Amino acid sequence: METRLEGIGVSPGIAIGPALVFxxxxxxxxxxxxxxxxxEIARLDRAIAATREDLTRVYKxxxxxxxxxxxxxxxxxxxxxxxxxxxxxxxxxxRAKEGNAEHVLHVLTQxxxxxxxxxxxxxxxxxxxxxxxxxxxxxxxxxxxxxxTLATISAPCIIVSHDLSPSDTASLNLDYTLGIICDSxxxxxxxxxxxxxxxxxxxxxxxxxxxxVAPGSLIIMDGANGIVIIHPSHExxxxxxxxxxxxLLERRALELASQTGPSVTLDGSVVPLQANIELPLEIPxxxxxxxxxxxxxxxxxxxxxxxxxxxxxxxxxxxxxxARAFSPLPVTLRTIDIGGDKxxxxxxxxxxxxxxxxxxxxxxxxxxxxxxxxxxxxxLRASAHGRVEIMFPMISSIDELRSVKAILQEVxxxxxxxxxxxDREMKVGTMIEVPSAVVLAGxxxxxxxxxxxxTNDLIQYSLAVDRVNEKIAHxxxxxxxxxxxxxxxxxxxxxxxxIPCRICGEMAGDPVYTDLLLxxxxxxxxxxxxxxxxxxxxxxxxxxxxxxxxxxEACTRRTAREVKALLRQCWEAKNARRTxxxxxxxEAGKKHHD
Amino acid sequence: xxxxxxxxxxxNSLGIHARPAAMLVQxxxxxxxxxxxxxxxxxxxxxxxxxxxxLAATRGSRMTVSCSxxxxxxxxxxxxxxxxxxxxxx
Numbered sequence: 005m006e007t008r009l010e011g012i013g014v015s016p017g018i019a020i021g022p023a024l025v026f027x028x029x030x031x032x033x034x035x036x037x038x039x040x041x042x043x044e045i046a047r048l049d050r051a052i053a054a055t056r057e058d059l060t061r062v063y064k065x066x067x068x069x070x071x072x073x074x075x076x077x078x079x080x081x082x083x084x085x086x087x088x089x090x091x092x093x094x095x096x097x098x099r100a101k102e103g104n105a106e107h108v109l110h111v112l113t114q115x116x117x118x119x120x121x122x123x124x125x126x127x128x129x130x131x132x133x134x135x136x137x138x139x140x141x142x143x144x145x146x147x148x149x150x151x152x153t154l155a156t157i158s159a160p161c162i163i164v165s166h167d168l169s170p171s172d173t174a175s176l177n178l179d180y181t182l183g184i185i186c187d188s189x190x191x192x193x194x195x196x197x198x199x200x201x202x203x204x205x206x207x208x209x210x211x212x213x214x215x216x217v218a219p220g221s222l223i224i225m226d227g228a229n230g231i232v233i234i235h236p237s238h239e240x241x242x243x244x245x246x247x248x249x250x251x252l253l254e255r256r257a258l259e260l261a262s263q264t265g266p267s268v269t270l271d272g273s274v275v276p277l278q279a280n281i282e283l284p285l286e287i288p289x290x291x292x293x294x295x296x297x298x299x300x301x302x303x304x305x306x307x308x309x310x311x312x313x314x315x316x317x318x319x320x321x322x323x324x325x326x327a328r329a330f331s332p333l334p335v336t337l338r339t340i341d342i343g344g345d346k347x348x349x350x351x352x353x354x355x356x357x358x359x360x361x362x363x364x365x366x367x368x369x370x371x372x373x374x375x376x377x378x379x380x381x382x383x384l385r386a387s388a389h390g391r392v393e394i395m396f397p398m399i400s401s402i403d404e405l406r407s408v409k410a411i412l413q414e415v416x417x418x419x420x421x422x423x424x425x426x427d428r429e430m431k432v433g434t435m436i437e438v439p440s441a442v443v444l445a446g447x448x449x450x451x452x453x454x455x456x457x458x459t460n461d462l463i464q465y466s467l468a469v470d471r472v473n474e475k476i477a478h479x480x481x482x483x484x485x486x487x488x489x490x491x492x493x494x495x496x497x498x499x500x501x502x503i504p505c506r507i508c509g510e511m512a513g514d515p516v517y518t519d520l521l522l523x524x525x526x527x528x529x530x531x532x533x534x535x536x537x538x539x540x541x542x543x544x545x546x547x548x549x550x551x552x553x554x555x556x557e558a559c560t561r562r563t564a565r566e567v568k569a570l571l572r573q574c575w576e577a578k579n580a581r582r583t584x585x586x587x588x589x590x591e592a593g594k595k596h597h598d
Numbered sequence: 599x600x601x602x603x604x605x606x607x608x609x610n611s612l613g614i615h616a617r618p619a620a621m622l623v624q625x626x627x628x629x630x631x632x633x634x635x636x637x638x639x640x641x642x643x644x645x646x647x648x649x650x651x652x653l654a655a656t657r658g659s660r661m662t663v664s665c666s667x668x669x670x671x672x673x674x675x676x677x678x679x680x681x682x683x684x685x686x687x688x
Contacts, residue, residue: 083620089646116648123654134616135648312617 006236009210011185013230014196015534017205018248019183020241023234024161025219026154026168033143035107041099048094048105051145055085058141076310077134084138090116106146113139157181162223166214178202183225185232187214190477191510200513200532203289207232209474267543269551275522275543278336278530280508284322287329289533294540297333297391299456299530300508301326303379304340313375319382327390334391336456336530337383338435339376339408341365341397360470365398366408373411380415387427395433395456400440402447409451433506437461442490445497455498456530459509463487482511483567488524488559495525504528516571518542519578523555545581601664604674610684613656618685619647625676631667633677644677 038044059082067075084090090112097108117132143149154163154176162183163176184199189208199206205227217223217234224233224244233240267277278299279290290298306314306322326335342364356362369376386392396408409432419426434441434448437458441448449455459482464471466486469479481487491507498505506528511517513531515538521529522543529539554574561567608614614622626633626645633644637659642649644663655661665673 080616080620083623083647087623087646087648089643089649092643116652119652123652 006240007216007234009213009216009232009234011207011210011213011230011232012190013226013228014189014191014208015184015199015204015206016228017183017203018224018226018244018251019162019205020224020244020248021160021162021182021222022220023164023217023223024157025214025217026163026165033106033110034147035103038098038101038104041101044098044105045095047146048098048109048142051105051142052085052091054145055138055141056082059085059138081134081138084135085142106143109139109143109146154181162225164214164217164223176202176204178204183207183227185210185213185217185223185225187211188474190471190474200534202286203534209477267540269522269543270545270547271549273548276528277536277540277543278334278506278528279533279536280530281326281533284325286533287326291329293533293536295333295533295536297330298326298335299506299528301335301337302341303337304342307340307342313378316378316382319379320385323383323386323392324389327386327392331390334393334431336393336395336433337386338395338397339366339369339379339383342368360464366396366404367398370404370407370411376411377415380412381419384415384419384426384430385424387430388425392427393431393433393454395435395454397435397458398438398461399434399436399448400438402444402451405434405448405451436494437465439466439490442494445494446500449497449501449503452503454504454506455494456506456508457491457494457526459487459491459507459511462490462509466490481564482514482517483564483571485559485562485564485567488520488555488567491521491526492524492555492559495527498527499525506530513539515539515542516575519546519551519574520555520558520571522546522548523551523553523558541582545578601666602670602674603662603664604678606661606663606678606681608655608657608659608661609682610687611657612687613659614650614653614685616647616651618687619650621685622650622677622680623647625680626673629665629667629669629673629676631665631670631673633663633665633673635661635663637661
C-alpha cells in the first residue's frame with residue numbers, strides 16, 4: 005500500500021530510492037547481570053577499537069572532502085573515546101558486577117551529562133552532545149546496531165531524519181545522497197539552505213516521517229511540491245520516473261539556453277544574478293550556472309563545528325580562494341552573523357531568552373573587536389586577489405554603521421602601516437534586514453556603497469514571526485503588504501542616493517517574486533546556485549515597465565492573499581512566453597546532444 | 599614515593615574549556631606517572647578531558663597538580679608550563 009505524505013518542498017527535484025533512516029537516538033539499552041567480567045571488558049575493548057576505526061575514517065574523509073576545519077570535531081571525538089577516566093570507571097563498574105558494558109556506559113554518560121548540565125557556563129554543557137555522540141557509536145558497536153553516518157554511506161539513498169544539524173548536512177556524501185527528508189525544519193532552516201546550494205532535493209516539516217519510514221523502504225520524493233510517497237505502486241514509480249527524466253532534460257536545456265549571456269529583460273535592462281554560498285565547495289556549481297559573482301558569502305561557517313577561532317591566515321585563504329575563482333566578478337563577504345539560531349562552541353554565549361533579538365552579528369562584533377578586526381583584516385587582504393566587497397549584517401542604526409566602518413578604517417590604517425596590499429576602492433555595503441534600517445534607509449544610503457536586503461530576517465522582524473517555530477511558521481509571509489512596502493521604500497532610498505539595491509534572501513531565488521522585486525526597484529539578485537537558471541529565465545521574459553506597473557498595483561493590495569492573486573495572474577500571463585522559451589531551450593538541448 | 603605537588607592558576611580568559619582540556623590531556627599522556635588535579639574539593643585525572651571539563655575552571659581558578667610515578671617531576675613541570683602559557687590562548 006502506498007502512503008502519501010505532504011510537507012514543505014524546500015529544494016526542487018524528484019528522487020526515487022531506498023530510505024536511509026538517519027536516527028542516532030532510538031534504541032533500548034539492555035541491562036543484564038554478567039558473570040565473566042574479563043570477557044565483558046574484552047567486548048568493550050573491541051567496541052572501542054571498532055569505534056576508533058570509524059572515527060579515524062570519518063576524520064580523514066571529512067578533512068579530504070570538506071577541509072580540516074570541518075574535520076576537527078572528529079578529532080575531539082577521538083580524544084573523548086580515549087578518555088582514561090571514562091574508560092577506567094567503565095571497567096571498574098563492570099568488575100563491580102554492576103551489569104553489562106552498554107548499561108555501564110549509559111550510567112556513566114548520564115552522570116557526566118548531569119554534572120555538565122549543572123555548570124553555569126554554556127560552553128561546558130555543549131560538550132555533552134559530543135560525549136553522547138561518541139558513546140552512541142560505542143554502544144552501537146556493542147549492540148551490533150548499524151549507525152548510519154552521512155559521510156560514510158556507500159550506496160545511493162534518500163536520507164530520512166528527524167532533524168539534520170548543519171554538521172550532519174556538511175558531511176553529506178553527495179555521490180550517494182539522492183534526497184533529504186526531515187520531520188522538522190522549514191524553507192529557511194540550515195539543512196534546507198544547504199540542500200538547495202548542493203542541488204539535492206529536500207522535503208521538510210513532515211512531522212513523523214522518520215518514525216513511519218522503515219529503513220530500506222522505497223521512497224519517491226518531489227522536492228518542488230513537498231510530496232513524499234512511501235512504498236509507491238508500480239504505476240506511481242513509472243509516473244515519477246518519466247517526470248524525473250523530463251525534469252532533467254528541461255533543466256539541462258534551460259541551463260544551456262540561459263547560460264549564453266547576462267540576464268537582460270525584454271526591454272534591455274541588465275539585472276546581475278549572483279550566488280549565495282557558505283562553503284568553498286559550492287564555487288564550481290555557481291560558476292556552472294553563470295553567476296555574476298557572489299552576492300552573499302556567509303562567513304560564519306568558518307567559525308562553526310570547531311574548538312578554536314579560525315586564524316587570520318585561515319580566513320584569508322578562504323576569502324582569497326573565492327575572490328580568485330570569481331575575479332573579475334565581485335565576491336560580497338558578509339561579516340560574521342553569529343548568535344541567533346547559530347552556535348559556536350568556543351565562544352562564551354550565555355543562554356538568551358530571545359536570541360533572534362539578542363547578541364548577534366554586528367552587535368557581537370562591536371563587543372569583540374579582536375575577533376572582528378581579525379576577520380576584517382583577512383577580508384581586506386583577500387581584496388588584493390580579486391573584487392571583494394564587504395557587507396555588515398543586522399545594522400539597526402546610523403551609529404552602528406559608523407562604528408563598524410570606524411573599525412574597518414582602523415584595520416585599513418594598520419595594513420597601510422604594515423605595507424600590506426588591499427583594494428582601496430573596495431565597496432562597503434549595509435544589509436537591510438531590521439525594520440529600523442528600512443525607516444532610516446535614506447540616511448544609511450548616504451553612508452553605504454550598496455544595500456543588500458536580507459529578506460529572511462526582514463520578514464521575521466517585520467512580522468514578528470519566529471521562522472523556526474512550527475506553530476507560527478505559516479505567518480511568515482513574503483507576500484505580506486508590509487514586506488512589499490519595506491522593499492519599495494529601501495529601493496527608493498537607494499535610488500535617490502545613486503547606489504545599487506540588491507537582495508539576497510530566500511525571496512530572491514523564488515521565481516514567483518522575480519517580476520515583483522524587479523518592479524519594486526531591486527537592481528541585483530543573489531540566490532542559491534540551483535535557483536539561478538529559473539530566475540534568469542523569468543528576467544529574460546520580463547519587461548521592466550510591465551513589472552513596475554505590476555509592483556504599483558501590488559502595493560495597493562491590502563492583504564497577502566490579494567497580493568498572491570495578482571502574482572498568480574501575472575504568472576499565468578507570462579505562460580505563453582515561458583512555453584516559447586522552453587521550446588527554444590529544448591531545441592538548444594537537442595542540438596547540444598547531437 | 600610521595601606525591602609531587604604544585605599550585606597552578608588558570609590565566610587564559612576563557613578558562614578550561616574543550617580546547618585547553620584537550621591540550622593538557624595530550625601533554626599529560628606523554629608521561630607514565632599518574633597526574634591528578636584538585637580544585638574546589640574535586641580531584642580528577644589530568645589525562646581525562648571529561649574530568650577536566652567537570653571542574654568548570656574559569657580564569658583565576660587556583661588548583662593543585664599532584665603526580666606520582668617515575669617521571670612525576672617532569673609531568674608536574676609540563677603541567678605548570680601548559681597552565682602558565684594560558685593554553686596558548688589570549
